[in-house]
Structures are given as C-alpha cells and as structure tokens.
Amino acid sequence: xxxxxxxxxxxxxxxxxxxxxxxxxxxxxxxxxxxxxxxxxxxxxxxxxxxxxxxxxxxxxxxxxxxxxxxxxxxxxxxxxxxxxxxxxxxxxxxxxxxxxxxxxxxxxxxxxx
Amino acid sequence: xxxxxxxxxxxxxxxxxxxxxxxxxxxxxxxxxxxxxxxxxxxxxxxxxxxxxxxxxxxxxxxxxxxxxxxxxxxxxxxxxxxxxxxxxxxxxxxxxxxxxxxxxxxxxxxx
Numbered sequence: 751x752x753x754x755x756x757x758x759x760x761x762x763x764x765x766x767x768x769x770x771x772x773x774x775x776x777x778x779x780x781x782x783x784x785x786x787x788x789x790x791x792x793x794x795x796x797x798x799x800x801x802x803x804x805x806x807x808x809x810x811x812x813x814x815x816x817x818x819x820x821x822x823x824x825x826x827x828x829x830x831x832x833x834x835x836x837x838x839x840x841x842x843x844x845x846x847x848x849x850x851x852x853x854x855x856x857x858x859x860x861x862x863x864x
Numbered sequence: 865x866x867x868x869x870x871x872x873x874x875x876x877x878x879x880x881x882x883x884x885x886x887x888x889x890x891x892x893x894x895x896x897x898x899x900x901x902x903x904x905x906x907x908x909x910x911x912x913x914x915x916x917x918x919x920x921x922x923x924x925x926x927x928x929x930x931x932x933x934x935x936x937x938x939x940x941x942x943x944x945x946x947x948x949x950x951x952x953x954x955x956x957x958x959x960x961x962x963x964x965x966x967x968x969x970x971x972x973x974x975x976x
Contacts (some may be wrong), residue, residue: 783963806963
C-alpha cells in the first residue's frame with residue numbers, strides 16, 4: 751500500500767485566496783483525521799470522520815475552514831479566504847478501525863500564506 | 865487543550881546512551897500511544913500500551929504506564945543517530961474511531 755497520500759506537499763498562496771488540501775487515506779481504513787501543526791500550538795486535531803461522516807469538528811478554528819469526505823478514498827480541507835496565521839503543516843491520518851487505534855499519517859502539506 | 869505533556873521538551877544525549885522521555889496526562893484513558901516524527905515528515909506510530917498494562921517492550925523501546933500517577937515513560941536503549949526525532953505521547957478514546965490527543969513532544973538529539 752502507498753500509505754496516506756496528501757497533495758500538494760507545499761502550497762504558497764496570497765492572503766485572501768482559497769486553498770484546498772487533499773488526502774487519500776489507506777484503502778480499507780474507515781476513520782480519517784485532519785491535523786494542523788505549528789511551533790506555537792503543536793499538533794491540533796481539526797476534524798475527523800468515521801465512515802465518511804464528520805464526527806467532531808470542534809477543532810476547526812473558524813468558519814473559513816471546511817472539510818468534506820465525499821467517499822471512503824478522498825477528503826478535502828478547504829480554507830477560504832486564507833490568512834497568514836493559517837500557515838502551518840497540515841496532516842491527514844487514517845485508522846483501520848476494528849479495534850485498531852494506530853493512526854497512519856501522511857507526509858503533510860506545508861502551507862504558507864503571505 | 866492538550867491531554868498529554870511530555871518532559872523534557874528537549875533532550876540531547878551521546879550515541880549509545882539510553883534516552884528517557886516522560887508523559888503526563890489529566891483524565892482517565894483507555895490506552896496511550898507513542899509516536900515519532902522525523903524532521904519534515906509525518907508521525908509514525910511506535911507503540912501502544914493499554915490502561916490495564918504496566919509495561920511493554922518493542923525492540924529497543926520500553927514503555928511504562930502508571931495510571932495512578934497518570935504518567936507514562938518511553939525508554940530508548942542504546943540510542944542511535946537515527947533516533948534523532950521528536951517523540952509524542954497520545955491519549956486515546958474508548959473506541960478506535962475516537963480522536964486521540966497529542967502532547968507537545970520531546971525533541972531528542974543523538975550526538976555521534
């Protein structure tokens with residue numbers, strides 16, 4: 751298996767632009783998590799899905815952030831409009847479920863908003 | 865807010881020495897996990913210890929859990945340069961579909 755795939759790996763955009771981050775979880779995994787990592791705040795859980803259904807989005811910082819999981823093999827995290835304080839590394843992770851707690855992380859997307 | 869807090873925040877040791885990192889948490893847990901993150905990469909799962917376990921081994925890793933003190937430790941024996949990374953503890957929920965909360969991490973540097 752290729753592991754969790756994220757794209758793009760790097761994104762540089764100007765303030766006010768829309769940003770879309772993509773994630774393909776490991777095939778057969780039924781839970782998907784979006785995290786944001788910064789030096790100041792560490793690793794924060796933004797939202798997670800179970801069987802494509804959003805379970806907890808309490809970590810989404812503002813209405814500018816939205817996430818979707820239209821099917822079991824694809825999820826997006828969108829920021830509209832983007833702001834410089836959104837600059838961070840965004841990770842996607844998936845778990846197999848079925849009593850397996852281990853999370854498998856993607857390589858991350860480094861977002862820079864200027 | 866973060867559930868787990870690692871101690872120390874940074875650790876630098878000589879290659880071959882043992883490295884010990886600690887994690888404290890606040891509420892009751894079902895399990896505790898340790899992850900490693902190399903610079904510029906995603907986190908990688910190392911080991912999971914359940915609340916009814918006190919110690920667990922995996923290769924050069926030894927994890928202990930003291931639920932009465934709400935603390936865990938990760939010991940890496942005979943450290944190698946490749947062990948240089950950040951290490952995070954994470955406390956989990958009561959199902960595999962639950963979220964886990966990561967601590968702030970310990971940055972481990974192994975000097976050759």
